[in-house]
Amino acid sequence: MSRTKRFTSEMELIEWLKKNASSRSRGLLLGIGDDAALLKPQADRNWVITADLTVEHIHFCHALHPADAVGHRALARSLSDVAAMGGIPRYAMVSLVLTRRTERAWIESFHKGMRRLADRFGVSIVGGDTAFGSTEVMVDLTVLGEVQRGKALLxxxxxxxxxxxxxxxxxxxxxxxxxxxxxxxxxxxxxxxxxxxxxxxxxxxxxxxxxxxxxxxxxxxxxxxxxxxxxxxxxxxxxxxxxxxxxxxxxxxxxxxxxxxxxxxxxxxxxxxxxxxxxxxxxxxxxxxxxxxxxxxxxxxxxxxxxxxxxxxxxxxxxxxxxxxxxxxxxxxxxxxxxxxxxxxxxxxxx
Ligand SMILES: [Mg+2]
CATH class of the missing domain: 3.90.650.10 (PurM-like C-terminal domain)
Incomplete structure (x- = not known):
């Protein structure tokens, strides 16, 4: 269990995210920790990219949706879009807007739910951003995938x-x-x-x-x-x-x-x-x-x-x-x- 109820600084949160990032996958040259991630495209593939916002009170509410489900659902929406293009999801960028009340346990559980799904689909979480101070939690998910050239489903x-x-x-x-x-x-x-x-x-x-x-x-x-x-x-x-x-x-x-x-x-x-x-x-x-x-x-x-x-x-x-x-x-x-x-x-x- 966590020592503190909340992350005391953004740096502490980023350090935690870095430590808990998914393992490196094929094509990932550099993940979380530098100014940006470095990816190597596969030959004969096109990139598929999709973004989804998940907003408290619109897409979830704390009373009904446990934190791990919020993390799972946020990523599942984007993976489903890649699926509908016939693509293989590879990388995810996760940006979070948190409230000052958001507890460390919520973030950890959110991340666990997202990470579990990401690992199962071989998706590496390669970066993102965080901001505090909003009145509502928001999750901005970008997923990058690959599809064989000429075979995307439209x-x-x-x-x-x-x-x-x-x-x-x-x-x-x-x-x-x-x-x-x-x-x-x-x-x-x-x-x-x-x-x-x-x-x-x-x-x-x-x-x-x-x-x-x-x-x-x-x-x-x-x-x-x-x-x-x-x-x-x-x-x-x-x-x-x-x-x-x-x-x-x-x-x-x-x-x-x-x-x-x-x-x-x-x-x-x-x-x-x-x-x-x-x-x-x-x-x-x-x-x-x-x-x-x-x-x-x-x-x-x-x-x-x-x-x-x-x-x-x-x-x-x-x-x-x-x-x-x-x-x-x-x-x-x-x-x-x-x-x-x-x-x-x-x-x-x-x-
Ligand atoms: Mg769709």
Whole structure:
């Protein structure tokens, strides 16, 4: 256990971070400690780089999210973006804005959660910055990865006729948050899994690499803001439309939650977000080459890319409904991240 409750100086914190930095990985010439890190790019690879902000009261709150989960989730978001590009994550830069109340134990636990995930994915934390004095904790994460030249998965490659697939269930993280907030957690396995999915999401980097290397996917995105929003982003980038069959969308298990309505779970899958599952399209001729299961997760076929004139639609009870992007949007609706607030179905009947 730590001797002091707080780090007494920034230098002490940096020394601690340096001592607890991850081991050197291939291509890392110089990590934390100099003015900047030195990296050696691999031949025949392109860099993939992504940045994510994690802000207290927006992305987490101390009452619900333990420090190690905050560290894990901050890094998982960026790893998931690299996964959606078909890349291999290599390096991370972590900058922290801390409050004067932030305790040393919180920082250590935050770092432990982040480090555990980084180590598992072979990611070296190679630098960052710290500042004190804010009223809220903020984490700024930059992850650098590599992808084989010419094989990156883009959002823009989907073509009419391509099948839409998703790896794993959607809405599980939002259900976990709902359970955490309502305090209605039971000891049931399904509840525990939902809460775990929310606190410690698993980025699908290996699947992304698999799809990219074999050129199976024509486009990909990670579901970070809900299926309705991320499918909209993918279809728009591809200048295409999309049809999704509601009864094909994989929802959280309801076996142990008899009180939870299916419509509620569907709204979580469509608009909840933070699932970090890969949503990708595969030309019809290649669908049989995609495994039914990958690293223990089922891969589901949920729809089909259509011409842009067809729009983005959800087939529900035999009728097509416009599927609008109703997932989390920082500017449009503060607090929608508090999934479970809305049980309203996010689409209007066309008829
Ligand atoms: Mg993303």
């Amino acid at each position: 959002r823009s490659g989907a073509r009419p006729g391509d099948q839409i697939l998703v790896a794993g269930e959607l809405g599980v993280s939002a259900l976990g948050l709902h359970l955490l907030r309502s305090g209605r957690r039971t000891a049931e396995e399904a509840d525990r899994m939902a809460v775990k999915s929310h606190l410690f999401p698993e980025p699908q980097c290996v699947l992304g690499q698999y799809l990219a290397e074999r050129r199976l996917a024509s486009s990909a995105i990670d579901v970070s803001d809900g299926l309705s929003t991320d499918l909209y982003r993918l279809a728009t980038a591809s200048r295409a439309g999309a049809f999704v069959w509601e009864d094909s969308i994989p929802l959280p298990s309801r076996r142990h939650q008899p009180g939870v309505r299916r419509a509620f779970l569907l709204s979580l899958a469509l608009n909840g977000g933070e699932d970090y599952k890969l949503l990708f399209t595969v030309p019809a001729s290649k669908v049989r080459l995609v495994p039914a299961r990958f690293q223990g997760l089922s891969i589901y076929r949920i729809g089909e890319i259509r011409d842009s004139r067809a729009g983005i639609k959800l087939m529900l009870h035999g009728k097509l409904h416009a599927l609008n992007p109703e997932g989390y949007d920082h500017l449009r609706r503060q607090g929608r991240k508090q999934a479970g607030d809305s049980q309203r179905l996010p689409f209007k009947s066309e008829v």
